[in-house]
Amino acid sequence: MTIAIVGGGLAAATAATELREKGYDGDVVIYAAEDHLPYERPPLSKDVLLGSKQLEDARVHDEAWYAENDVKLQRGVTVISIDSAAHTLRTEPVAGGEVTEHSYDKLLLATGAFPRHFDVADRVTNPVYLRTVEDSARLLAALKPGARVVIVGAGWIGLEVASAARQKDAEVTVYEVADLPLVGVLGPEVAELFAELHRAHGVDLRLGASVDEAALADADLVVVGIGAIPATELAEKAGLDVDHGVLVDATLRTSDPDIYAIGDVANHQHPVLGRRIRVEHWDTAIEQGKVAAHNLAGASEPYTHLPYFFTDQYDLGMEYFGSVGPEGYDRVDIEGDTDVAHGGAFRAYWVKDGTVRAAMHANDWDASDAVRDSIGTAR
Numbered sequence: 001m002t003i004a005i006v007g008g009g010l011a012a013a014t015a016a017t018e019l020r021e022k023g024y025d026g027d028v029v030i031y032a033a034e035d036h037l038p039y040e041r042p043p044l045s046k047d048v049l050l051g052s053k054q055l056e057d058a059r060v061h062d063e064a065w066y067a068e069n070d071v072k073l074q075r076g077v078t079v080i081s082i083d084s085a086a087h088t089l090r091t092e093p094v095a096g097g098e099v100t101e102h103s104y105d106k107l108l109l110a111t112g113a114f115p116r117h118f119d120v121a122d123r124v125t126n127p128v129y130l131r132t133v134e135d136s137a138r139l140l141a142a143l144k145p146g147a148r149v150v151i152v153g154a155g156w157i158g159l160e161v162a163s164a165a166r167q168k169d170a171e172v173t174v175y176e177v178a179d180l181p182l183v184g185v186l187g188p189e190v191a192e193l194f195a196e197l198h199r200a201h202g203v204d205l206r207l208g209a210s211v212d213e214a215a216l217a218d219a220d221l222v223v224v225g226i227g228a229i230p231a232t233e234l235a236e237k238a239g240l241d242v243d244h245g246v247l248v249d250a251t252l253r254t255s256d257p258d259i260y261a262i263g264d265v266a267n268h269q270h271p272v273l274g275r276r277i278r279v280e281h282w283d284t285a286i287e288q289g290k291v292a293a294h295n296l297a298g299a300s301e302p303y304t305h306l307p308y309f310f311t312d313q314y315d316l317g318m319e320y321f322g323s324v325g326p327e328g329y330d331r332v333d334i335e336g337d338t339d340v341a342h343g344g345a346f347r348a349y350w351v352k353d354g355t356v357r358a359a360m361h362a363n364d365w366d367a368s369d370a371v372r373d374s375i376g377t378a379r
């Protein structure tokens with residue numbers, strides 16, 4: 001039996017790893033558009049920019065692993081179509097060349113997401129959209145002392161780049177249309193702490209402001225981080241159900257019984273949260289990769305793991321567990337020292353109807369397990 005994995009990022013590599021670790025002995029083929037060994041993206045906006053990690057360190061496995069584990073990794077090829085009735089897919093080399101057809105028995109879509117473009121910036125300059133090792137290498141080369149860096153969007157990537165740029169003594173201006181950075185995820189109480197953190201490190205944070213062409217044209221470097229769009233085109237062409245991501249059931253199966261989808265591209269019916277959720281996190285790529293591997297090999301395991309993510313900015317490290325959801329929260333309880341610009345450590349709990357829906361800590365690593373375990377408890 002052949003399992004075809006379309007992608008070549010962390011979710012794809014984790015699924016292949018789990019298939020072999022759990023003893024699956026059929027064929028496993030990964031079709032990867034990027035010409036690299038599968039790698040993790042979080043270091044691209046953190047350690048790699050600070051020079052404390054090389055791009056090679058972000059690899060999931062070295063090259064020998066794929067041969068030793070009989071995982072056929074086809075790099076630099078795009079899957080251009082899937083014929084789900086015939087159980088075939090067609091690939092085309094990214095560099096151009098012959099289209100070839102391959103058959104599969106089960107297929108895993110792990111096509112990830114791509115950065116949302118900002119047309120004004122595209123027109124005025126040549127912005128960096130940070131997604132790949134090439135993007136990170138370009139940033140690394142440009143982040144020099146005194147460089148005037150304009151960042152559009154105060155989301156995770158924008159703020160992590162701001163942190164790296166300030167640590168390299170660049171002049172940083174961040175434009176964000178919302179009134180606070182990260183306010184959609186964290187709410188105003190904790191979002192305010194991130195605003196203070198960046199201001200304390202010398203970032204010119206322009207909130208409630210959209211960037212104008214003059215500011216873009218004037219910058220030495222423009223970085224745009226305004227969100228990602230799930231790479232659903234292939235799934236749509238294949239006739240799969242798609243709505244803000246490829247729709248998958250609790251077991252990560254798409255509307256085709258022989259096709260699963262995971263990671264940034266998957267919009268999952270989460271059995272514990274009781275709603276659909278598409279999560280763009282490192283941990284989800286890994287954990288969904290494992291469950292999908294079991295199910296591709298014949299199990300029917302629901303994916304129940306709750307969302308988790310982390311970020312590093314300056315000396316602040318944080319972990320966030322759970323998900324508040326569209327109905328919001330009644331209150332957020334904050335315990336500890338919120339002066340994170342000066343090493344403060346705190347925990348925060350988002351509470352709805354007397355139950356903790358999400359919780360985080362900043363700089364309080366011993367609290368990690370307790371914070372995670374608080375999700376779903378009364379408060």
Ligand SMILES: Cc1cc2nc3c(=O)[nH]c(=O)nc-3n(C[C@H](O)[C@H](O)[C@H](O)COP(=O)(O)OP(=O)(O)OC[C@H]3O[C@@H](n4cnc5c(N)ncnc54)[C@H](O)[C@@H]3O)c2cc1C
Pocket residue numbers: 006007008009010011012031032033034040041042043044045077078079080110111112113130131132157231234262263264265279280281282283285308309310311312
């Ligand atoms: C700069 C950066 C920093 C991040 N930092 C954090 C962090 O601190 N914490 C956190 O939790 N998360 C972080 N993330 C998010 C995390 O990296 C993603 O959630 C994760 O990479 C998702 O993995 P994936 O395998 O689903 O998708 P991807 O990593 O996007 O991989 C998908 C791959 O599929 C390929 N592909 C797409 N279509 C095709 C096709 N038709 N044929 C062949 N190949 C195809 C793409 O080229 C890509 O290589 C960060 C992301 C970025 C970009």
